[in-house]
Amino acid sequence: MIVNERLVTYLDSLTWQIPEPMQELEQWALQKEVPIIRRSMQSLLLFMLRLRQPKHVLEIGTAVGFSALLMRSELLPDATLDTIEKVPARIWDAKENFAKYPQGDKIRLLEGDAADILAALVREQKQYDFIFMDAAKSQYIAILPDVLRLLKTDGILITDNVLQEGEIVESRYAVTRRNRTIYERMREYIYAVTHSPELVTSIIPIGDGITLSIKKQV
Numbered sequence: 001m002i003v004n005e006r007l008v009t010y011l012d013s014l015t016w017q018i019p020e021p022m023q024e025l026e027q028w029a030l031q032k033e034v035p036i037i038r039r040s041m042q043s044l045l046l047f048m049l050r051l052r053q054p055k056h057v058l059e060i061g062t063a064v065g066f067s068a069l070l071m072r073s074e075l076l077p078d079a080t081l082d083t084i085e086k087v088p089a090r091i092w093d094a095k096e097n098f099a100k101y102p103q104g105d106k107i108r109l110l111e112g113d114a115a116d117i118l119a120a121l122v123r124e125q126k127q128y129d130f131i132f133m134d135a136a137k138s139q140y141i142a143i144l145p146d147v148l149r150l151l152k153t154d155g156i157l158i159t160d161n162v163l164q165e166g167e168i169v170e171s172r173y174a175v176t177r178r179n180r181t182i183y184e185r186m187r188e189y190i191y192a193v194t195h196s197p198e199l200v201t202s203i204i205p206i207g208d209g210i211t212l213s214i215k216k217q218v
């Protein structure tokens, strides 16, 4: 949490209500301690989808399908949504949830490691106009080149949790060796998206920090 906790509770209590069936799924996921997107990211995603009305959406990091189902609820009927997950137990739960909740049958679950699946999508010459990245943070920098190949000009890339509870700016001596590597890679990622000649990027300090990028014509 990088903004004041009381302020977040207040903001979350204000206007944002997720659609009825999604509230049940949100509670179920939180009880199972599955890390799903926070309220601030939920409203931002739906806002951006309403604004852009993308035809082809890709999510990296399905977990149990919460954010995919939420995004699906805002998409136009003929839009497509692909989502990638590699952990078998999560894939199992996501499939059950896609069978149970509205429009789940219109979501394509791609099973396997994101790096492999993205490479396959590039080979298939797939193009997306909206990509939401919410998987293993340390891999973002490695998969960014393929993500950019898959993103259409004028397309949107949103990445969650880029500020790691604000810890990415801690002294390297104040964090564990494992986290040090994750934070270094995340700083590399933030640098890459803010300095890429292909992107215009804004870093927004809501939730755990997000980057919001649009792909330029180069």
Ligand code: SAM
Pocket: 035, 036, 037, 060, 061, 062, 063, 064, 065, 066, 067, 068, 084, 085, 086, 087, 090, 112, 113, 114, 115, 134, 135, 136, 139
């Ligand atoms: N977007 C989901 C939501 O809000 O409902 C939450 C996603 S959760 C934060 C991240 C997910 O990414 C986990 O389920 C994890 O197993 C998956 N993941 C992590 N690294 C991955 C990889 N390399 N390939 C595919 N999935 C990965």
